[in-house]
């Protein structure tokens with residue numbers, strides 16, 4: 172299909188929303204609060220026309236698939252639909268139809284075809300001990316392909332890498348105390364391999380769908396977003412949770428929750444890690460804007476590089 176920008180103006184109008192307008196809306200809203208509120212079928216059509224050529228290869232190592240589920244569970248609005256249509260998702264171990272050696276061949280063939288132009292999405296940590304054998308993701312020509320192999324081979328020729336979830340960004344749960352598998356995040360792994368491909372960290376255990384889609388749209392339209400010192404887009408991770416928490420006035424007044432079932436009060440005495448955590452959950456919220464951790468429990472600092480060891484214990488009975 173022809174790029175929408177090449178279509179006569181009248182046809183663009185027929186399509187409802189031009190790609191340019193869509194992206195303006197999305198990127199503008201991402202800079203505000205939520206892309207969730209603005210996505211509708213007309214905008215999806217615009218995306219299908221405009222951005223479908225950007226290939227994405229999604230690989231999974233040591234993770235729980237929570238980040239994929241976080242994205243795919245978002246039914247209202249249909250962020251998964253948008254994601255699948257914004258990009259050309261050429262490989263995903265959980266939702267892909269292809270399997271076995273054929274899938275591995277496809278993964279490497281697409282990477283070769285779009286060398287320097289595709290985005291590699293990494294979900295889950297990379298186990299580097301035992302020559303990577305803790306995570307064999309497939310086989311080709313009777314040779315096992317490990318997560319180490321894939322991130323090294325494909326990471327080196329990708330245009331950009333998105334490390335989705337705290338495990339892929341910083342090692343996360345697989346890299347917690349003990350770490351017999353030598354689990355590590357993408358940036359640290361690249362340093363050991365001398366790989367210079369730009370990496371954007373989108374942490375969270377799991378990562379918020381808006382953070383993922385918003386970063387991809389930014390990447391495609393405006394390039395790599397501004398990152399903080401630990402590689403996260405400041406767009407989503409630039410603000411301290413405690414400083415912006417709706418319960419801050421309660422904290423300042425010394426009104427503390429004694430139990431998690433207490434609907435009011437600051438959660439500090441229960442172990443809330445908001446003061447050490449940078450993310451926009453306090454305004455973006457989760458489950459399509461329904462609630463967030465502090466309303467039901469405490470913030471456990473899931474987006475921070477020292478998670479989970481640095482956040483433990485998560486809950487401290489008052």
Ligand code: FSX
Nearest residue numbers: 234237238336337338376
């Ligand atoms: Fe880790 Fe994610 Fe936590 Fe799970 O990418 S970030 S364990 S929610 O699925 O890998």
Ligand code: SF4
Nearest residue numbers: 413416437438443445
């Ligand atoms: Fe800070 Fe947590 Fe209290 Fe909110 S609930 S004010 S983030 S300590």
Ligand code: SF4
Nearest residue numbers: 452464470471472473
């Ligand atoms: Fe993670 Fe805290 Fe946000 Fe919950 S509120 S998702 S624990 S950063």
